[in-house]
Amino acid sequence: MTNAQTLTLARATHARRVRNQILENIVWYMILFLMAVITVLPFLWILLTSFKGPHDQIVSIPLQFIPNDPTVANYVRVWNQLPIGKFFLNSIFVGVTTTLLNVFITALAAYPLAKMKFRGRDAIFYLLLATFIIPAQLTYIPSFVLAVNVFKYYDTLLALVFPSLATVFNIFLLRQAFLSVPNDLLDAARMDGASEFRIWWQILLPIIRPTLATVAIFTFVNSWNDFLWPSLMLHTRDNMTLPVGLIALQGMFASDFRGVAAGVVMTVVPILIFFVALQRQFVRGLSGAVKG
Amino acid sequence: MHVAACEIIAGSNTFEVSCVVTNADLEGFTRMFMTKKFSFTPYLFLAPALLIIAVFILYPTVAVVYYSFTDYNIVQPPVWVGLQNYQQLVQDPIFWKALTNSFLYLIVTPTLIFLSILLAIVVNRPLPGINVFRALYYVPVISGTIAVGIAWRWLFDYNGGLINGILIGVGILQQPVQWLAEPAFTLPIAMLLTIWIGLGYYMMVFLAGLQNIPEDLYDAAVIDGCNGWQKHWYVSFPGLRPQITFVAVISSLAAIEVFNEIFVTTGGLGGILNSGVTLVFYLWRQAFRLQHAGYASAIAIVLLVITLGFSIINIRLLERSEQEAS
Known part of the structure; x- marks a missing residue:
């Protein structure tokens, strides 16, 4: 073969490869798009329905997607009949308080488990491990009795905060992070006469900041979406968090699909914005949570 | 224990105990209290979390075991009924x-x-x-x-x-x-x-x-x-x-x-x-x-x-x- 022939051949192969690549990518994008439709379509439908006016069809075949007569009346109606704003503030209060205190308390507990030798350490560690398998729902009956008779916080937001102040999963995750900090660093600080609390606060916490962020985000999202326990504790409308309030809304607006849709949109959008803002942390957190 | 004499030097949140121990099989005790400083610090760090877990996980687990042997409606005090709930469960x-x-x-x-x-x-x-x-x-x-x-x-x-x-x-x-x-x-x-x-x-x-x-x-x-x-x-x-x-x-x-x-x-x-x-x-x-x-x-x-x-x-x-x- 001459050089020229080889070159044309190479070019043709290359062109074919590029064509195959493009074709393959189109197939991948089709799969991705199909999955996205399955994931997002119900949300889109809810969103469009929430803007439908009284003359738009909800019950119709074929389905009507786009409202002819778009309106925000559904939002106004829901907002006026239910304290959605209050639900929000309650959810934010519970989420923020729980997260801050939980991370503080579990990070405190994780430090000695990772970096100190003391009597009973293994016993405490295995005790924590054992509580890990106890289903949360199992504790609700006695916790309910405690809430009503002992702590007297039934129907207040404190009832949601206190039981979630320490989670074994977070202790383990933070302990894992502390374990990776070199001991020399701690010994040097101890030589300098730093107290253990100062070492924890000024040296350890800044080092494990990514894990702290992960733990904080997950704790917040869990608190934000928690339903069963809050639904047992919160009775008065003004005290409800979003998921509990949403169920109340579903009950009130049973036949008013537009109203329910508007309520769902109002509760979902803020948490989605929060997610988009912290997306990187989420992904990093997930890769850190399960070590390969 | 055959502790002949003990001297406790208390610090702010640690205290050292130096003891004269006559029994050799107290090695674990000795290791804990003599060679190392005994310190409350780890327990202080753990206390808040353990308290929460004890109140909201451990106690309820024990309580629920007890309740399962009682007739209980949350309002009135539980009444012991033995295995009745479990017998009922099997037939439910x-x-x-x-x-x-x-x-x-x-x-x-x-x-x-x-x-x-x-x-x-x-x-x-x-x-x-x-x-x-x-x-x-x-x-x-x-x-x-x-x-x-x-x-x-x-x-x-x-x-x-x-x-x-x-x-x-x-x-x-x-x-x-x-x-x-x-x-x-x-x-x-x-x-x-x-x-x-x-x-x-x-x-x-x-x-x-x-x-x-x-x-x-x-x-x-x-x-x-x-x-x-x-x-x-x-x-x-x-x-x-x-x-x-x-x-x-x-x-x-x-x-x-x-x-x-x-x-x-x-x-x-x-x-x-x-x-x-x-x-x-x-x-x-x-x-x-x-x-x-x-x-x-x-x-x-x-x-x-x-x-x-x-x-x-x-x-x-x-x-x-x-x-x-x-």
């Missing part, structure tokens, strides 16, 4: 239905593992804009089961539901189907919701795992003559073993303890003819709808025994995968 057809349903719900675990690995393999391709898709798949996870579940329930609505609309529009159905009123569909609808929500979350877990698998393993597989999917079968699946174990543990426990999905898709009723009642749903109904807290506690104990059994299996699996890894 709804309890057996709930137990069966909870175990049936475990189908979501292998389904989720398989589908989310496939999805992770797809989104692991370095295509432009792939991050947007990854984020989109995560939307149901973030939105929360209750909000998502309300939307989900409407999808299956008889009159205005998207599912009936699409199926009739495409011509698969002639008449709308009463999805929500048909007992056979109650559990599958809730399970699909679990899968739909879980897919995005577990996809992220597997994606992180895939990105830890060294590229040369795939190159080696190609040299050995693997095509595209064989490559994943022989490299990705074994490489994802830690993630598969993690997801199996987490999602099977979540499946056995499912409540939210059942509550929201059945409107809090448990489905026609109890078709959607699971253990936790039945526990909740007995305790907080019917005020049978003693009976519900017996259900809780069954749940505890099941999760204990699961944990033993899971620990075995973990040990095995660690042995094979090493």
Whole structure:
């Protein structure tokens, strides 16, 4: 073969490869798009329905997607009949308080488990491990009795905060992070006469900041979406968090699909914005949570 | 103990104890109190967390064991009835239905593992804009089961539901189907919701795992003559073993303890003819709808025994995968 022939051949192969690549990518994008439709379509439908006016069809075949007569009346109606704003503030209060205190308390507990030798350490560690398998729902009956008779916080937001102040999963995750900090660093600080609390606060916490962020985000999202326990504790409308309030809304607006849709949109959008803002942390957190 | 003399030097939060110990077999004691400083510090760090866990997990677990042997309605003090609740449980057809349903719900675990690995393999391709898709798949996870579940329930609505609309529009159905009123569909609808929500979350877990698998393993597989999917079968699946174990543990426990999905898709009723009642749903109904807290506690104990059994299996699996890894 001459050089020229080889070159044309190479070019043709290359062109074919590029064509195959493009074709393959189109197939991948089709799969991705199909999955996205399955994931997002119900949300889109809810969103469009929430803007439908009284003359738009909800019950119709074929389905009507786009409202002819778009309106925000559904939002106004829901907002006026239910304290959605209050639900929000309650959810934010519970989420923020729980997260801050939980991370503080579990990070405190994780430090000695990772970096100190003391009597009973293994016993405490295995005790924590054992509580890990106890289903949360199992504790609700006695916790309910405690809430009503002992702590007297039934129907207040404190009832949601206190039981979630320490989670074994977070202790383990933070302990894992502390374990990776070199001991020399701690010994040097101890030589300098730093107290253990100062070492924890000024040296350890800044080092494990990514894990702290992960733990904080997950704790917040869990608190934000928690339903069963809050639904047992919160009775008065003004005290409800979003998921509990949403169920109340579903009950009130049973036949008013537009109203329910508007309520769902109002509760979902803020948490989605929060997610988009912290997306990187989420992904990093997930890769850190399960070590390969 | 044969401690002859002790001297305690107290510091701010530590105190040193120097002792003259006459018995040699007190070695552990000596190691703790003489060679090392005895310090309250670790216990102080642990105290708040242990207090919370003792009050909200340990005490309730002990209490629920006690309640399960009593007739209790939360308002009046519990009355000891021995094994009566358990005897009643064995003869209760709804309890057996709930137990069966909870175990049936475990189908979501292998389904989720398989589908989310496939999805992770797809989104692991370095295509432009792939991050947007990854984020989109995560939307149901973030939105929360209750909000998502309300939307989900409407999808299956008889009159205005998207599912009936699409199926009739495409011509698969002639008449709308009463999805929500048909007992056979109650559990599958809730399970699909679990899968739909879980897919995005577990996809992220597997994606992180895939990105830890060294590229040369795939190159080696190609040299050995693997095509595209064989490559994943022989490299990705074994490489994802830690993630598969993690997801199996987490999602099977979540499946056995499912409540939210059942509550929201059945409107809090448990489905026609109890078709959607699971253990936790039945526990909740007995305790907080019917005020049978003693009976519900017996259900809780069954749940505890099941999760204990699961944990033993899971620990075995973990040990095995660690042995094979090493």
